Amino acid sequence: MGTQRKGAIVGYAEWPTVRRYDGPRRFMLEQWMDLAAEALADAGLALEDVDGLVCGTLREANMFVPATVVEYLGQPVKFAEFVDLGGATGTGMLWRAAAAIELGLCDVVLCALPGLPIPSNPDPRDRPPPEARWLGSTSNAWGSPQAEFEVPFGNVAQNAGYAMIAAHYEARFGSCERARAQISAQQRASAALNPLAAFYEKPVSLDEVLASPMIAEPLRLLEIVMPCAGGAAVVLASPEKAKQSPHRPVQITGYGESLTIKTPTFADDLAVTPVAAAAATAFARAGTTPAAMDLLALYDCYTITVLLTLEDAGFCPKGAGAAFLAERNLAFDGDFPVNTHGGQLGVGQPGLAGGLLQPIEAARQLMGRAGPRQVRDLNRALVTGTGGVMSEQVALILEGA
Amino acid sequence: MTETLLAPLAPKMTPTSTPFWAALGEGRVVLQQCDGCEAWVFYPRPRCPHCLSPALSWKPVSGRATLTTWTHCPRPTAPPFTGLAPQTLAVVTLEEGVRMSTFLLETAGRTLELGMALSPRFVPTEDGTATLLAFAPA
């Protein structure tokens, strides 16, 4: 399936993820330019090589986002996309870029997601409304079903939704409390080795996760990502252009996407996530299987996301995730490496850029650039992205060329 | 039943859903049913999300439901709910099979279980513009 002209990740930029950013504030467009320069330099390519561009939301433009970025960068393109998939935006950007390259539409595609604070505007009319702080992914616009049927009940943002998914799962399949705590603790151990992580050199124990404050039963504080500042970008190239990169090209050989709902209230089955369909498509396209994966880089806004993703992507049967994890070590030198950078639970979540950190870690590992946490004999990785409250998911198969 | 309970936030009602909210104001529950494929529809829409028929009729229903999931939140899920903490948010499945988001009342001393029977409770909003559909163990 697919073509031989696979798009490959040939370079990236990842800014340190920090809890309290006190550096210079920049507009997102300015950050886009910085990220583009860093990622292209890493890829050994020049701005004039770029002929495709994929963007996410921009604070400076409500529409016409790609044209705004193209003009700002000063580089015309033949392929432009705007992706709006929440936490799955990053992975959604990458497969669209790879597909455009496969189709022969373009040769070098730039994807960037800025996530540093922008300058605070002295004009209060230009500031987001105060409710934006607590609405999270929930829309409170008139006419939005969430404004009418979720917000009045306090089912806003992400915590309660993920908690209700976890609670439903536990009511059917038993407690996964220890497995969830294991995910958090083992990822924090990996983050402790990652100088770009907000929790660098700050591991937590399984008992500390279990003792952290209850936020929304059954989810505790240390099972939930911490909002941070950061930013990330990825450069993808055709096989010809990839030769200019100093790195081992990391081909996107499989990809799948699935969107089912906006609010889990309306999920057909609260225990089954869209990654089931997305991963099945990705594995089929790549002609490979879960068992062939050497590394997993799974979107982890919450611990329960990782557990459900493992089940739905086919690593173990539904309901068996906790037993499966109990016998495995997720560290870079463990028997089942997952989120060797620490995941967002360990690195922090720099807004939408958090969804690029998983594919960047997989690419870094497949390129052999992971330094002290390098996984050995590495050729294939599964990467996932999750948007909203398990409402939209993307799966990618990455393979070292 | 807590007679004094008021919900802090009113729904942003739409013309399409007016019959639903009007019925709740009278202590009744109504749902849309598709005249074409007989599917029950919630939330309200101008067409059936199963067959796209525009022929939907409002029907009175019992409001009885079962518990699909819930979360007890010791901390308010958002600043407007500070006075309601601790909240118990839930997703319930009505007898007709449709799901809805809600909160649970009268749960003190009750063990919540998947599939447990629930009865409707009608909770006015603080601003007096609407009545929310909450639930309590039956």
Ligand SMILES: [Zn+2]
């Ligand atoms: Zn119908």
